[in-house]
Every structure is written in structure tokens, then in C-alpha cells.
Amino acid sequence: MRINTRFPVAVHMLALIELNKTQPSTSELMALSVGTNPVVIRQLMSSLKRAGLIKTQNGVPGCHLAKPAAEITLREIYRVVQKKTDAPLFDFHANPNPNCPIGRNIREAMDxxxxxxxxxxxxxLETYTLKDVADNIARHL
Incomplete structure (x- = not known):
């Protein structure tokens, strides 16, 4: 039971795009950096592109940010990559026992x-930007 990793992976990708000035930011390069399959990266890229956070150009490898990193909040990225726009950070287990007083009341108590x-x-997340993350990474390069 782990919290979804789509958000940190998307931030990783966008930070790479912001900081990578030596070669095209392709899905293959991002996959190597993240340590995942390029298909996963392309799926996230599609969401980020639809949201207007990245741009691609036909015939040109890679992508770039669609707006300055200082204008992209971490909350915006989080909201873009959630599977459902109203998906909660935490969800309840599917079948608490209705015959148990704890199971019967846990949802209401934890809501x-x-x-x-x-x-x-x-x-x-609204108080941090992609630029903040990229600047933090750049200090360690």
C-alpha cells in the first residue's frame, strides 16, 4: 500500500527539462534519469502536454517547458498527474467489517x-514552484 509515485516522477521529469541544456529532453533520457520505462514517461508527458506545462514540436526530438518554471507550482503538477481530479491523498480500505464497531465507523471518524x-x-505544494525544485537540484550539481 503505497501512495502513487506519478507526482514525484512528473516533478523529476519537469526538473530535468528545466535543467537539461545539453541535449534534447526525450522520453528515453527521462526514463534513464527516473529509472523507469519510457512508456511510463510518455504517458505522463501526454498529461503534462494536455495541461499546457510542456510543448513538443513535430520532427524535433524532446520537449521543453511551456511556461517559466517559476510559474509552475507543485500543486499544479500534482493536480495534473492525479488519475482522477478529485482523487484524495489517502483512500479507505475497501471492505471494513460492518459488523465490527470500529469497521462500521472508521470512515466517518477518519474523513x-x-x-x-x-x-x-x-x-x-502551492507555495513551491518547479523553479524551487530545480534550483535546489542545481545547488548539488
Missing amino acids: APLRDAQTAMEQT
Whole structure:
């Protein structure tokens, strides 16, 4: 039971695009950097392109950011790559036992804390930009 990795992978990809000035930022290059299959990268690239975060050009390998990294918040990236636009950070297990007093009430008891955690996380992500991430990485290069 792990939280989805689509968001950190998308940030990784966009940071690579921002920082990579020596060669085209292709799905193959990103896959090597992320350590995943290029198909996974291309699926995320499709979402990022539809959202207006990256641009590609026919006949030209690679892609580039569609707007400055300072204008792309981490919350925006998070929202783009979620499978469902309303997907919560946490979800409930599918079949709590309705005959158990805990199982019968766990969803209601946890709804507010998990909703508040989601809100806090998204508010925090709104305060960081792709440029912040790229600058942090650049300090270590």
C-alpha cells in the first residue's frame, strides 16, 4: 500500500527539462534519469502536454517547458498527474467489517482528518514552484 509515485516522477521529469541544456529532453533520457520505462514517461508527458506545462514540436526530438518554471507550482503538477481530479491523498480500505464497531465507523471518524491533511498538503505544494525544485537540484550539481 503505497501512495502513487506519478507526482514525484512528473516533478523529476519537469526538473530535468528545466535543467537539461545539453541535449534534447526525450522520453528515453527521462526514463534513464527516473529509472523507469519510457512508456511510463510518455504517458505522463501526454498529461503534462494536455495541461499546457510542456510543448513538443513535430520532427524535433524532446520537449521543453511551456511556461517559466517559476510559474509552475507543485500543486499544479500534482493536480495534473492525479488519475482522477478529485482523487484524495489517502483512500479507505475497501471492505471494513460492518459488523465490527470500529469497521462500521472508521470512515466517518477518519474523513475530517484525512480531508484536512489533503488540504494542508495542497496548500503547501502551492507555495513551491518547479523553479524551487530545480534550483535546489542545481545547488548539488
